[in-house]
Amino acid sequence: MSDKKIVFATGNDGKMREVREILKDLRMEVLSMKEAGACLDIVEDGATFGDNAEIKAREVWKVTGGIVLADDSGLVVDCLNGEPGILSARYMGEDTSYEIKNQNILDRAANAKGGERSARFVCNIAAVLPDGQVLHTEESMEGLLADRPAGQGGFGYDPILYIPEFGVTSAQLTMEQKNKISHRGKALEAMKGQLKENFTGGENNENTDCQ
Numbered sequence: 001m002s003d004k005k006i007v008f009a010t011g012n013d014g015k016m017r018e019v020r021e022i023l024k025d026l027r028m029e030v031l032s033m034k035e036a037g038a039c040l041d042i043v044e045d046g047a048t049f050g051d052n053a054e055i056k057a058r059e060v061w062k063v064t065g066g067i068v069l070a071d072d073s074g075l076v077v078d079c080l081n082g083e084p085g086i087l088s089a090r091y092m093g094e095d096t097s098y099e100i101k102n103q104n105i106l107d108r109a110a111n112a113k114g115g116e117r118s119a120r121f122v123c124n125i126a127a128v129l130p131d132g133q134v135l136h137t138e139e140s141m142e143g144l145l146a147d148r149p150a151g152q153g154g155f156g157y158d159p160i161l162y163i164p165e166f167g168v169t170s171a172q173l174t175m176e177q178k179n180k181i182s183h184r185g186k187a188l189e190a191m192k193g194q195l196k197e198n199f200t201g202g203e204n205n206e207n208t209d210c211q
Contacts, residue, residue, distance in 0.1 A: 004199075005029045007036040009060040009070035014155035015184075019069075022179050022188045026195070038063040049073065049086055050136055053126035061128040069191065073123035073184060075157040077105060077145060079112040088157065102149050102160045109145050117145040119161060121170070123183035125191045135194045139186035143170070154178065 006028050008019050020030050033039065038060045046052040049072040056070035074088030084091035084105070092101050109117060124138040141163070149159035151171025158171035163181070166173060170182070179185040 005031055005036075005066060007031050007033060007038070007060060007064050007066065007068045009033045009038075009042075009056040009068060011039075012155070015071075018175075018179065018182075018184060019188065021175060022185055023192065026192065033060050033064075036060070036064045044072070044086075046072075046086070049122055049124035050126065050138060052086060053124045053136070054128075054134055057126040057128045057134070061132075066130055067195075068128045069125060071123050071125050071184060071187065073121060075105075075119060075161065076122055077109060077119040079109050079116050079118075080105070098156050098159075099149070102157060105157075106145065106148065106160060112145070115144075119143055119145050121157070121161060121183040123187045125184075125187040127191055127195065129198060133198075135191065135198070137187045137190035137194065139183050139190065141170070141181055141183040141186075 006023065006026070008016065008030055010016060010032060011034055016032050023030050040059055040063065042056055042059045044052040044055055046055055052072035053070045056072070057068045060070065061068040072086065074085055076082050076085050092104060120143060121141045122138070123140070124136060127135040129135070141161070143161040143163045146160050146162040146169050150169045151159050153173065153175070154171045159169055161170045162168070163170060163173065166177065170178065
């Protein structure tokens with residue numbers, strides 16, 4: 001697989017850094033959709049994270065062929081009836097800063113105490129293979145809503161998901177720590193295993209706008 005490329009259907013630089021770090025041992029070039037020449041306006045109208053991940057992967061695959069991965073991920077807050085969920089990237093509008101989004105969520109959950117603040121990141125990875133076959137993996141990272149945003153690492157909702165086992169928010173984890181326990185890290189690791197099963201000939205290896 002060393003002569004092949006993987007296209008990851010995102011234009012998010014923070015996400016691409018995480019993806020490249022996790023997939024680096026595959027010895028495959030990992031390109032964003034923009035780098036692969038697939039600057040598309042994709043309508044994510046699925047009912048689940050898996051639906052949206054597959055929609056993105058298929059649309060990019062139609063342009064690039066080869067191996068295309070896409071994820072759909074988001075924050076699920078139990079006391080807010082699962083919001084923002086699959087609408088995480090579009091919550092309060094795509095142009096609204098995450099600083100504002102994060103504070104809004106904390107304000108809405110202000111009366112929740114202890115375990116009532118349970119929340120998690122969920123990530124579904126869809127892979128479209130050269131022959132059109134589709135693979136899926138889905139994982140989560142459990143935590144609690146933090147009392148206030150904390151940390152400069154990561155992106156998006158990372159500053160408000162508190163991880164009890166580490167005593168910090170997701171935005172305060174090191175990259176190594178995060179890749180081991182994160183929803184995206186675990187889903188990508190599982191996808192690596194599936195890719196290895198499907199390609200035995202060698203060593204293995206949001207928005208979806210192009211900004």
